[in-house]
Amino acid sequence: MKTQARVVVIGGGAIGxxxxYHLAKYGWEDVVLIEKxxxxxxxxxxxxxNCSFFxxxxxxxxxxxxxxEIYQGLEAETGQSVGWHTTGSIRTADNPGRMEELGYIYSMNRCLGxxxxxxxxEKMKxxxxxxxxxxxxxxxYWPDDGDVDPNGITMAMSIGAKKHGAEINTHTQVTGIDRTASGEWLVHTDKGDVTCExxxxxxxxxxxxxxxxxxxEIPSIAGEHTHILFEAIDAVDSHDTYLPLVRDPDRSIYIRQEMDSLILGLYESKVKQWNPKGVPWDYAQTELQPDIDHIADFIxxxxxxxxxxxxxxxxxVTDGPITYTPNGDPLVGPAYPLKNFFHACGYSFGITQAGGIGHYLAGWIMNGxxxxxxxxxxxxxxxxxxxxxxNHxxxxxxxxxxxxIICPNDWRDAARPNRTAPIYEYQKQAGAVFGDYYGWECPxxxxDNTADKRETPGWKRNNTNAYVDAECKHVMEHAGILDLSRFxxxxxxxxxxxxxxxxxxxQKVPVRDGRIALSPMLDHNGNFKSDMTITRIRDNDYFCVTASVGKRHDQHWLMENLPADGSVCMEDVTYKLGCLVIxxxxxxxxxxxxxxxxxxxEAFAFGTSREIYVGRVKCRVNRMNYVGELGYEIFHPIESQISVFQSLMAAGEAHDLKMFGMYAMDSMRLEKGYLAWKSExxxxxTPLETNVAWTVKMxxxxxxxxGLEKQKAEGVPRQLVCLVCEADDADPWGYNPIFNGEEIVGMTSSGGYGHRTxxxxxxxxxxxxLAAPGTRLDVEVLGKRLAAEVVxxxxxxxxxxxxKA
Structure with a gap:
């Protein structure tokens, strides 16, 4: 085994x-894989x-x-059979909500071609x-879906990896990982150590x-999953073509052909966690004891x-362990707060994504x-x-x-509440219905606390519409208060x-005390990395605010780019400071x-920041907000939030100050064309494609x-626009195709209903x-084309x- 490598991949499953394979194929030498x-x-x-586009x-x-795409070419490249069958797949619906979901998927898939x-x-039958x-x-129906032999694709990629110079070490267990004084990683194994980047x-x-x-500590726990191969079925064996895979999500099952029979896979009502506190190191290729009673209803x-x-x-009956994360999607990419350490784990649909994620993660590692x-x-x-x-x-x-059913507003109760602001009980008393955002409970x-508060999730306007409408119009006419402590x-x-x-x-960093600048951070290609506001407190002292869900993402980027000479210090004050917006x-x-x-x-102009006592508490008050009304962001010591809140509510009593929530904020930001991180x-x-191009100081x-210079020279290929759609009860949510005649010419990034307009x-x-106001286009929502106009x-x-009033 090598003692020096560019990269060590730990794990010899399909993902690892x-x-x-892809790192070696794309040109990296000294790729080492270690499998116990x-x-x-x-x-x-x-x-x-199973391999599905869904x-x-x-x-x-x-x-x-x-x-x-990768699986279909592996055999020709490596000579190893991968058992690929193009069977097509059907996904069924037996209720209107499921049909709405499929409508969203249909439109999104059309964006991808x-x-x-x-x-x-009748056609299914x-x-x-x-x-x-x-x-x-x-x-x-997806005619190009299929299935593959998991062992075959893994062996084919291992052959390809070795062909391109990678070293694969089996029966070798990693026993520890340390960081060297020079910043490299030292991977300890029972066969020796490997130093790597x-x-x-x-x-x-x-x-x-x-x-x-x-x-x-990562949120990944193993659970048992069962699929059943039936004995030979003559009607399957005699069929002249491969039968399509069928997923019946409303019954939580899938069925596909396997040779002369059928396989039934299922996701029962209660998971059987397997060794949740740690899978034994000596486990390998051993089937678990199936519990037929546990899965009987799904059979x-x-x-x-x-x-x-x-x-x-x-x-x-195959019963074996697979991993699950809190939302069922894997854990991929840089590992906060470390440098040059990546995750590619937590997969419950690993074969479906193994080839693709290997390709994309290899590019991420190599190109940054x-x-x-x-x-x-x-x-x-x-x-x-x-x-x-x-995660448990x-x-x-x-x-x-x-x-x-997949929908954008399905807030689950499990493991909640988790992190709450000090005014959480006041919010509940006011009738708040909460969502969880990066662990925070946010209204x-x-x-009015008299009606059924629970949201009816779905892709169409629902029972929250009237509440959100009232909140938006109240903020427009009077004053509202919003908790954004999660920033x-x-x-x-x-x-x-x-x-x-x-x-x-x-953007240029503010040079005067108390000035605020909208300051996009970009990646090395000139594309958006993060959305940030920078407030200059005093010389060499800045207060930076980014989206709550991007906390680790953004702070990791800052950490990775800190100068080595110690001239810059970075302090996370997220949980020290709350934020109330009026x-x-x-x-x-x-x-x-x-x-x-x-x-x-005159004393407190738009876009400026001051230290002000709100009641008895010294606060950092920024005159700006995300809803497009006269307003202020009031940052305060989190332990003093109740005092600040009470002072504001008492002062606001004469002005009908009321709390409002995240749905109203998002509706109002759409009306203002404010960009959302990971949407627009x-x-x-890049910023040049949007209405914040003014922040670019060349x-x-x-x-x-x-990257921006290159784009300017070549011409900006697309432009962000605001479209008003002729919708009845279903608004765009994002990833809707935009049509000019019969041609798909773009895609929505976000959408919803603007209650003030x-x-x-x-x-x-x-x-x-096509970006000029007045241009007529169509937007497809839930499979139906809606007339739309650029405004x-x-x-x-x-x-x-x-x-700015």
Whole structure:
């Protein structure tokens, strides 16, 4: 075994082998893979091998697409059979909510150019004669889906990896990982040590143990999964073509052909966690004892959908462990707060994504940036709250809901509440209905406490609409208060702070005390990395605020770019400071009564920051907000939040100050055309394509400048626009195709209903030639095309008179 390597990949399942294969294939030398047993000894050996284009997320669908592309070419490249069958797949629906979900998936898939079509129950029966279609109202069909041999693809990629120079070591166990004085990683094994620049944790069932070797806790726990192979079925064997895979998500089952029979896979109502506190190191390729009583109801579901299985015996019941994370999606990418340590673990659908994630993660490691936006699977999407106990509770809810209807507002109760602001009880008393955002309980909307508060999730406007409408219009006419304590907050100090921050953002860092700047951070290609506001407190002292969900992502980027000379210090103050926002035409009067200072427009202009006593508490007050009304962000010591809140509410009583929630904020930001991180601002877009191009200052050096210069020289390929859609009860949510005639010319990035303007709104990217206000286009929502018109941004208060009043 080598003692020096560029990268060590830990884990010899389909994921780890794929990462090693792609790193070697794309030109990295000294790639070493370490596996404690034989390849495929973890979860890979028992996988069913289904490969589908279906995923609820746009970018994860691209990973699936890349996997299928790779698998179909592996045999020709390596000579190893991978057992690929193109069978097509059907996904059924037996209720309107499921049909809405499929409508969203259909439209999103069309953005990606996938071959997908609607299917009637009659057509399903024709395509799969053994299927009972009773109760089904429709579905989708992907003709290019298929299945693969998990062992075959892993062995093929291992052959390819070795062909390109990678070293694969089996029966070699990692025993520890240390950091050397020079900053390299030292991977200890029972066969010797390897010093390397990069480590990839692709250890599957053992990924938590490997993470603990470097001081990390990751939310990944093993659970048992069962699939059943039936005895030979003559009607299957005699069929002249491969039968399509069928997923019946409303019964939480899938059925596909395997040789002359059928396989039934299922996700039962309660997961059986397996060695949740740590999988034994000596486990390998051993089947677990199946619990037929535990899965009996779902076997009945399978027999209902395919009655012939009720006439057939079991040939083999496979019960084995696979890993689960809090939301069922894997943990991929840089491991916060470490340098050059990556995760590729937590997979419950590993074969579906192994090829694709190996490709994309290899590119991420080699180039420093992902080729597509992998935020939906980024391990940094979880904070410290996502510990073992959190996941232990969460996957009890996640596993039985793996086939639940996907919709954007389905807030689950498991492992909640977790992190609450001090005014949480006041919010509850006011009728708050909460969502969880990066572990924080945040009000989505407020009710009058007399009606059923629970949201009815779905893709159409629902029972929250009236509440959100009232909140938006109240903020527009009076004043509202919003808790945004969850903001990620970082203090940057030191003699090199100003110069360093100027390299991190395309905007110029404020040079006067009390000034605030909207300061996008870009990656090395010039695409959006993060959205940040920088407030200059004093010389060499800056207060930076970013999105709460991006806390680890953004602070990791800052940490990785800190100068080595110690001239810049970085302090995370997220949990030390709360933030209350007051907004609306009466907000100045509320603040004036609550504080001991002059807050007139002349004394406290828009875009400035001051230290002000609010009641008895010294606060940092920024005159700006995300809703487009006169307003203030009031940052305060978190332990004093109740005092600040009470002072504001008492001062606001005469001005009808009321609390409002996240749904109202998002509605109002759409009307103002304010960009959202990982919607409008992601790795596929630059500021030059948006309405924040004014933040780009090309007369200084900054990360991403060369990328912007290149784009300016070549011409900006697309432009962010605001579209008003002729919608009835279903608004765009994002990832909706935008049509010009019969041609798909763009895609929405986010959308919803604007309650102050009473319009259905979408933000999205189109060619510049179609970006002029008045351009008529169509937006497809839930499979239905809606007429839409490009309008000038911002749609609400276009001259910003209300915000700057």
């Amino acid at each position: 082998v794929s990462v090693a 047993h034989e390849l495929t000894s973890g979860s890979t050996w028992m996988a069913a091998g 995923h609820g997320n746009y970018y994860c669908t691209q990973v699936n697409m890349k996997s299928i 996938l071959d997908v079509d609607w299917m009637s129950p 024709e395509m799969h004669p053994l299927m009972n279609t009773d109760g089904i109202i429709g579905g989708l 990069y480590v990839v944790n692709a250890a599957g069932l053992w990924a938590p143990e490997v993470a603990r070797m470097v001081g990390l 009945e579901h399978g027999i209902h959908r395919f009655p012939i299985m009720g006439e057939t015996g079991f040939k083999h 940036e992902p080729e597509i936006d992998l935020w939906p699977v980024d391990s940094r999407r979880y904070g410290s709250y996502a510990n073992w106990a959190y 509770e969460k996957i009890e809810d996640t596993y039985p809901r793996l086939y639940a 989505n909307y407020f009710t 990620a907050k970082t203090r940057i100090t030191g003699p090199g702070a100003e110069a360093w921050l100027n390299t991190l953002t395309c 907004a609306g035409p009466k907000s100045r009067e509320v603040l004036a009564k609550a504080c001991y200072d002059d807050v007139s427009n 601002m992601n790795v596929h877009h 007369d200084k050096d900054f990360i991403g400048k060369a 009473d319009k259905s709104i979408a933000l999205g990217y189109v060619p510049p030639a 000038a941004m911002p749609l609400y208060d276009p001259k910003n008179e209300r915000m």
